[in-house]
Amino acid sequence: MKTGDRPLTFFALILPFLAAAAAPILTRILKHNAAWVLALAPLWIFSHFCGMLGAIAGGGTVSGGFDWIPSLGVRFSWYMDGLSLTFALLISGIGTLIVLYSGGYLKGHEHQGRFFSFILMFMGAMQGLVVSDSFLMLFVFWELTSITSFLLIGFDHRREASRRAALQALVVTGLGGLSLLAALLVVWSATGQNELSTLLASGNVLRESPFYLLALILLLGGAFTKSAQFPFHFWLPNAMEAPTPVSAYLHSATMVKAGVYLLMRLNPVMGDTAPWETILPLFGGATLFVGTLLAVRQTDLKLMLAYTTVGSLGLLVMLTGFGSETAVEAAVLYLIAHSMFKGALFMVAGLVDHETGTRHISSLSGLRGAMPITFTAGLLAALSMGGVPLFFGFLAKEEIYAALAIGGGWATLALLVALIGNVLMFAIGFTVGLKPFIGPMGNAPKKAHEGPILLWLGPLVLALSGFAAALYSPLAHHLLSSPMASAVAGQSLTVEISTLPHIGAPLFLSALTIVLGIEAYLTQAKLRAGMVSLLAAIGWGPDRGFDQAMRGLVRLAVRVTRIVQNGRLDFYLTVVFIAVALALLVPMIMFGELPSMPSWPDLRFYELTVMAIAVIGLGAVVYAKDRLTAIVSLGIQGFAVALLFMLLGAPDLSFTQFMVETLSVVILALVMTRLRLAVTEHRPFGQKALDITVSTACGVAFALLLLKVTQLPFDATLSSFFEAHSKAIAHGRNIVNVIIVDFRGLDTLGEISVVMIAGLSILALIRVRAKGHEKVKTTRQEQAPCEH
Structure with a gap:
C-alpha cells in the first residue's frame, strides 16, 4: 500500500467547492469566458489523478487522510484503487468538458454563475464519494450528491415540471440515503470496521455474519434508488427537466452510477452469495428490459437517452451480480464505454436543441451540412453505443456476450434480455446520433448552424476517446480496465479483449445485435406505436404512483396535524x-x-x-x-x-x-x-x-x-468530586453555587433563557390583550353617537 501525497489529494477533493464559491464572482467579471477559467479546476484534478495511474496499474493503492472524530475512531480518509481511480478520472475529465459545454449552452443566462456553482459542487460531491474510505465520509458525500442534484434539476425553478422533478429525485434518493446509512451502521456493527479498505481486507467476515442479509437489503435500498433500478427508475427520466449539461454529466459519469459504484466496491465482501447473485441479476435485468422498451416510446432526444441510461444501469447491475470474472470485466468495459458515448450523445442532443430550437425527432433531419462537427461527434458516439467494431462499445458488447453465453437457464434468460436491450439501444443511439443529420432539411423552429467551440468540443473529444480507447486497447486495459476489474473482483484480473474479431458465440451475437438493431432503427415508428398502445393499456405506473403517494402523505400529515396540533x-x-x-x-x-x-x-x-x-x-x-x-x-x-x-x-x-x-x-x-x-x-x-x-x-x-x-444505595462519586474540586477549580466554598454557576453553567444559562422567554411571552400576551381591549372600547365610543 502506498500513502499518497495528502495535501495535494485533499486539495483535489476540496478544489471543486472552492471553485464553486468563486464561480459567481468570476462569471460577473469574465462573462462568457468564465468557463475557460473554471474548467481549469477539474482539469487540474484530472491531471493529479492521472499521476496515480502508474502506481495503481502496478497493483498498488493510494490512501491518506486525517482524524475527523478521534473519540469515535472516525477519519476523513480516502482510498484509491483501480475502481475509485477510474471513476475519479471519468468525473474530473468529463467534468472539465461539461464546464466548458455549460459556458456555451448557458451563454448570456442571468443565472449562469449560480449554475457553475451548482455543477462544481455536484462534481466535488461525486468526487468525494468515489474516493471515500471512511463510512461517514462516504455517507456525507452520498447525501451531498442528492442535495446538489436537487439544485441542478430544479435550476429553472419557475417551471412546475422542474420543481416536481427535483423534489422527486430528492425524495427517492434521500430515502435511499437513509437506507444506506442503516446499512453502513449494520456493517460497522457486524464487522467492527468503519473504513472500506479494512472491510475489503476482512475476507468472509461480513458474508458469514448473521446480519449479512439485513445489510444487503439495506445496501440495495441505497444503491437501487441512486442508480434508478426498477421500480425506482421513474425519477431519472424526469430529471431531464434540468439543463442539458446536467443531463449529460449526471447520466454519463456521476450520480446515477453512484449506486453501481457502491455495488462494485462491496462485491468482494458481499458478492458470491445466493441472495447477491439472485437479486442483482433479477432487478438489473428487469431494469434493462423496461428502460430500453420505454426508450422506444419517446420522441424527445433527451428522453430517449435517459431511458437507455436506465437500461444501461440495469445491465451494469445485472453483470455485477452475475458473479463470474468475465461478467466483472464486461461490467467494467461497459461502464467506461457508456460514460464516453452517453456523455457525447447527450451533449449532441443539447447542441441540436440549442441551434434548432427543438428536440423532437419528427422535426429534425438534414442537419449534416449545417452542423458537420456535431454530426461527426454524434455518429462516432452512436457507433460506440451500437457496439460496432473499432469502438470501445464493441469491446464491451463482446465481453457481455462472452459472460452470458455460457448455457444454463438463468444465463440464457439474462443473455436474451441483454440481446433485446442492446438491439434497442443500437436503434436509439443511431436515432439520436444519425437521424437528425440525414435526409431533407426538417421543419425546425430555428435555422441551424454549427455551434461555438464550447458546445462541440466536449462531444467530439468523448466520441474520439471511445475510438482511441479501442484502437489502443492494450494500453487502456493496462491503465484502466484491468486495475478496475481487479478491484471489483477482489483478485487480480487481466482484461485482454481487443478490436480484432474473435470467432465464436460473442462475435455472432454482436453481429446479430447489429442486424436486429438496424431493423429496429428502420421500423422504429411501428415499435413506438406499439409501445404507446401497450402503455395506454397498462395505465398506472411508478411515476403516477409517486404522485399518489405524495398526495396521500400530505393528506395524512394534514389529518395528523389536526389531531396533534389543534x-x-x-x-x-x-x-x-x-x-x-x-x-x-x-x-x-x-x-x-x-x-x-x-x-x-x-x-x-x-x-x-x-x-x-x-x-x-x-x-x-x-x-x-x-x-x-x-x-x-x-x-x-x-x-x-x-x-x-x-x-x-x-x-x-x-x-x-x-x-x-x-x-x-x-x-x-x-x-x-x-x-x-x-x-x-x-x-x-x-x-x-x-x-x-x-x-x-x-x-x-x-x-x-x-x-x-x-x-x-447512595453513590457518592459526584458528591466527592464536587467537594474535592469546587474550591480548587472554581474557587468557591459554596458547593451548590459552584455547581449551578460553573459545573452546570450551560444548564443554568438555558434555565435563565427559558425564564426570560416565558417572561417576554407573558408581557406580549398582556400587551396584546390590553391593546385589543382599548381598540374595542374606542370603537364602541365612536359608534355611540351614531346609535343615538
Whole structure:
C-alpha cells in the first residue's frame, strides 16, 4: 500500500467547492469566458489523478487522510484503487468538458454563475464519494450528491415540471440515503470496521455474519434508488427537466452510477452469495428490459437517452451480480464505454436543441451540412453505443456476450434480455446520433448552424476517446480496465479483449445485435406505436404512483396535524402529562422496580406542622372558587417546601424557594388580573375527571420514582468530586453555587433563557390583550353617537 501525497489529494477533493464559491464572482467579471477559467479546476484534478495511474496499474493503492472524530475512531480518509481511480478520472475529465459545454449552452443566462456553482459542487460531491474510505465520509458525500442534484434539476425553478422533478429525485434518493446509512451502521456493527479498505481486507467476515442479509437489503435500498433500478427508475427520466449539461454529466459519469459504484466496491465482501447473485441479476435485468422498451416510446432526444441510461444501469447491475470474472470485466468495459458515448450523445442532443430550437425527432433531419462537427461527434458516439467494431462499445458488447453465453437457464434468460436491450439501444443511439443529420432539411423552429467551440468540443473529444480507447486497447486495459476489474473482483484480473474479431458465440451475437438493431432503427415508428398502445393499456405506473403517494402523505400529515396540533393549549398539556406518567409508571411496573412502602417516620412537632400547612394549602387550591384564590393558595405549597429546606439545614435553598414562590404568585396574579377571563371556570365533569386522573397519575409516578431513588444505595462519586474540586477549580466554598454557576453553567444559562422567554411571552400576551381591549372600547365610543 502506498500513502499518497495528502495535501495535494485533499486539495483535489476540496478544489471543486472552492471553485464553486468563486464561480459567481468570476462569471460577473469574465462573462462568457468564465468557463475557460473554471474548467481549469477539474482539469487540474484530472491531471493529479492521472499521476496515480502508474502506481495503481502496478497493483498498488493510494490512501491518506486525517482524524475527523478521534473519540469515535472516525477519519476523513480516502482510498484509491483501480475502481475509485477510474471513476475519479471519468468525473474530473468529463467534468472539465461539461464546464466548458455549460459556458456555451448557458451563454448570456442571468443565472449562469449560480449554475457553475451548482455543477462544481455536484462534481466535488461525486468526487468525494468515489474516493471515500471512511463510512461517514462516504455517507456525507452520498447525501451531498442528492442535495446538489436537487439544485441542478430544479435550476429553472419557475417551471412546475422542474420543481416536481427535483423534489422527486430528492425524495427517492434521500430515502435511499437513509437506507444506506442503516446499512453502513449494520456493517460497522457486524464487522467492527468503519473504513472500506479494512472491510475489503476482512475476507468472509461480513458474508458469514448473521446480519449479512439485513445489510444487503439495506445496501440495495441505497444503491437501487441512486442508480434508478426498477421500480425506482421513474425519477431519472424526469430529471431531464434540468439543463442539458446536467443531463449529460449526471447520466454519463456521476450520480446515477453512484449506486453501481457502491455495488462494485462491496462485491468482494458481499458478492458470491445466493441472495447477491439472485437479486442483482433479477432487478438489473428487469431494469434493462423496461428502460430500453420505454426508450422506444419517446420522441424527445433527451428522453430517449435517459431511458437507455436506465437500461444501461440495469445491465451494469445485472453483470455485477452475475458473479463470474468475465461478467466483472464486461461490467467494467461497459461502464467506461457508456460514460464516453452517453456523455457525447447527450451533449449532441443539447447542441441540436440549442441551434434548432427543438428536440423532437419528427422535426429534425438534414442537419449534416449545417452542423458537420456535431454530426461527426454524434455518429462516432452512436457507433460506440451500437457496439460496432473499432469502438470501445464493441469491446464491451463482446465481453457481455462472452459472460452470458455460457448455457444454463438463468444465463440464457439474462443473455436474451441483454440481446433485446442492446438491439434497442443500437436503434436509439443511431436515432439520436444519425437521424437528425440525414435526409431533407426538417421543419425546425430555428435555422441551424454549427455551434461555438464550447458546445462541440466536449462531444467530439468523448466520441474520439471511445475510438482511441479501442484502437489502443492494450494500453487502456493496462491503465484502466484491468486495475478496475481487479478491484471489483477482489483478485487480480487481466482484461485482454481487443478490436480484432474473435470467432465464436460473442462475435455472432454482436453481429446479430447489429442486424436486429438496424431493423429496429428502420421500423422504429411501428415499435413506438406499439409501445404507446401497450402503455395506454397498462395505465398506472411508478411515476403516477409517486404522485399518489405524495398526495396521500400530505393528506395524512394534514389529518395528523389536526389531531396533534389543534391549537388548544389544554390538549397539549394533557398529552404531555399523560406521556410523563406513562414514561415513569410503565417501566417500573413492567420490570418490577416499584419501591417498597416505607414505614411512617418519627416526625417532630414542627415538621408535622409544616406538613399540615402543605395539606391545608392543597385543599385551598382544590376548593378555591376563583382563579385568583387558587393562585394565592398555590403559593402555600412552595412556602411549606421552603420551610422544610430551612429546617433541614439548607437556608440558601430555602431563601431561593421563598423568592421563586413569591415572584410566581405575584406574576401569575398580575397576569390574571390583566387578562379578560371568566371569574370561575366551567369545565364539564368529563374534563375534570380526566384532569384529576392525569394529575394524580403524575403525582403518584413522581412519588414512586423518588421513593425508589432514595431506597437505592447512595453513590457518592459526584458528591466527592464536587467537594474535592469546587474550591480548587472554581474557587468557591459554596458547593451548590459552584455547581449551578460553573459545573452546570450551560444548564443554568438555558434555565435563565427559558425564564426570560416565558417572561417576554407573558408581557406580549398582556400587551396584546390590553391593546385589543382599548381598540374595542374606542370603537364602541365612536359608534355611540351614531346609535343615538
